[in-house]
Amino acid sequence: MLSNITIRHSDLMIVTNPFLKEFVDCMGGNGVVLPDKIPAFQAPLKKEKLQGEFNVFFICTFSDDEPFQEVLEAAKLMPSDWVIYVSGNYKKANIQPDRVPQNVVLLGFVEEDDYLLYLSSVDAVMVLTTLDYTLNCGAYEAVALNKPMVLSYKKTIINYFNKGAVYVEPVAQSIIEGIGSLFENFETFENEVKELKCELELSWNKQFSNIDSKISSFTDDSAGQLK
Incomplete structure (x- = not known):
């Protein structure tokens, strides 16, 4: 399970489902959901001849x-x-x-x-x-x-x-x-x-873009504080 220290001290905690986000938020963290991406398989050119109907x-x-x-x-x-x-x-x-x-x-x-x-x-x-x-x-x-x-x-x-x-x-x-x-x-x-x-591919791309924007905002804020 995610450690309490990691949760509380992370600017953003990326998890794979809403249950884990709820857990992170309850522990005082900032959770955001990004499920695994649908893999980009290249289907074989041939198919195996199988036994059943x-x-x-x-x-x-x-x-x-x-x-x-x-x-x-x-x-x-x-x-x-x-x-x-x-x-x-x-x-x-x-x-x-x-x-x-x-x-x-x-x-x-x-x-x-x-x-x-x-x-x-x-x-x-x-x-x-x-x-x-x-x-x-x-x-x-x-x-x-x-x-x-x-x-x-x-x-x-x-x-x-x-x-x-x-x-x-x-x-x-x-x-x-x-x-x-x-x-x-x-x-x-x-x-x-x-x-x-x-639907899942479109949703993932949108979620990834939102997370990328959040991470960029953290980076921009940190850069501003260092100036």
């Missing part, structure tokens, strides 16, 4: 806050041609490849080029956390390539990624229903995520 990339690190066991349970109950591709080192979670459902593909650690290839090739991206006040990097990456998303039902996530996504609880049935909603209404969600990308 509907393919989902579950971006995972197998950390404690990620409900990966619930995703595996959901896969057992989904149609067999809905295939989930899972990134991340599954060995650290003691997951045995021969014991996962047939419609789950464990990719392990994925190099950047292959990561972008899968991200570009799937129909949708799933990024889940049980933590509050968190914006997942994988969701930004999904938006960058116009991929509909399955995200966690968390206020911070819903407020920022407010279209082009379904929001699920960390239980198998909710995950199944979320993926099913994307499948049944895919074109709608695909159009929404394209709109979201444009």
